[in-house]
Amino acid sequence: MTLKFNRNQLRAYFVCGTQDVPGANLETVVQSALDAGITAYQYRDKGTSQLTPNERLALGRQLHQRCAAANVPFIVDDDVELALALNADGIHVGQKDDRVTTVLQRVAGQMFVGLSCSTLAEVAIANQIRGIAYIGSGPIFPTTSKADADPVVGLAGLKQLVARSQRPIVAIGGITESQLRPVAATGVAGSAVISMIARSTDMPRTVGAMLTATAFQS
Numbered sequence: 772m773t774l775k776f777n778r779n780q781l782r783a784y785f786v787c788g789t790q791d792v793p794g795a796n797l798e799t800v801v802q803s804a805l806d807a808g809i810t811a812y813q814y815r816d817k818g819t820s821q822l823t824p825n826e827r828l829a830l831g832r833q834l835h836q837r838c839a840a841a842n843v844p845f846i847v848d849d850d851v852e853l854a855l856a857l858n859a860d861g862i863h864v865g866q867k868d869d870r871v872t873t874v875l876q877r878v879a880g881q882m883f884v885g886l887s888c889s890t891l892a893e894v895a896i897a898n899q900i901r902g903i904a905y906i907g908s909g910p911i912f913p914t915t916s917k918a919d920a921d922p923v924v925g926l927a928g929l930k931q932l933v934a935r936s937q938r939p940i941v942a943i944g945g946i947t948e949s950q951l952r953p954v955a956a957t958g959v960a961g962s963a964v965i966s967m968i969a970r971s972t973d974m975p976r977t978v979g980a981m982l983t984a985t986a987f988q989s
């Protein structure tokens with residue numbers, strides 16, 4: 772049985788793959804983040820990842836087990852067949868991935884679906900599609916973690932997207948601890964980050980700051 776979506780899962784959303792933690796063990800990093808209190812984990816293994824498809828599947832099984840033990844949703848990025856093979860709790864797709872309507876039909880209610888929207892036009896279209904659980908919007912600030920990132924949205928742009936969206940929005944892209952409160956003040960349900968957690972020297976403090984910033988959002 773997969774975990775059902777609720778917007779509080781977006782409060783401290785960790786996105787990470789092997790490419791983001793060179794020289795480290797992704798399982799160890801994710802377990803530390805779970806112990807620190809993340810509310811969602813997205814398995815986004817791509818780009819310079821050196822894993823074979825079978826290795827990616829095997830690692831995904833291990834990561835899902837760790838998330839399940841912590842009652843934290845395990846979300847797969849992009850790859851519908853991998854998400855189904857892992858019985859993931861959710862999948863996240865972007866505007867350049869499989870069409871979200873196709874993904875919704877393919878997963879047929881087996882998992883929740885998140886969609887990337889970085890413009891008002893994309894949000895308006897998403898509002899018309901039944902079944903989308905949440906929206907990921909960004910990059911809010913410049914990022915070095917995604918080579919093909921869209922233009923920077925900024926806090927003012929994010930506020931406009933929140934006002935237009937009928938689904939909860941999680942902000943992503945270049946978010947640092949000093950920006951958590953200004954990001955939360957736009958009305959988003961939370962922040963999704965790679966570097967801020969993956970490179971943290973004090974994960975309990977970092978994740979705690981994410982949770983504190985969104986403490987009174989729900």
Ligand SMILES: Cc1ncc(COP(=O)(O)OP(=O)(O)O)c(N)n1
Binds near residue numbers: 813849887943
């Ligand atoms: C929570 C969240 N928001 C946005 C993204 C970006 O997705 P996408 O635009 O498909 O880009 P890639 O991550 O696939 O490079 C995300 N992954 N998660």
Ligand SMILES: Cc1ncsc1CCOP(=O)(O)O
Binds near residue numbers: 914
């Ligand atoms: C996956 C993704 N989508 C938009 S920006 C981004 C990268 C976020 O990484 P970081 O938190 O290190 O900027």
Ligand SMILES: [Mg+2]
Binds near residue numbers: 849865
């Ligand atoms: Mg994608």
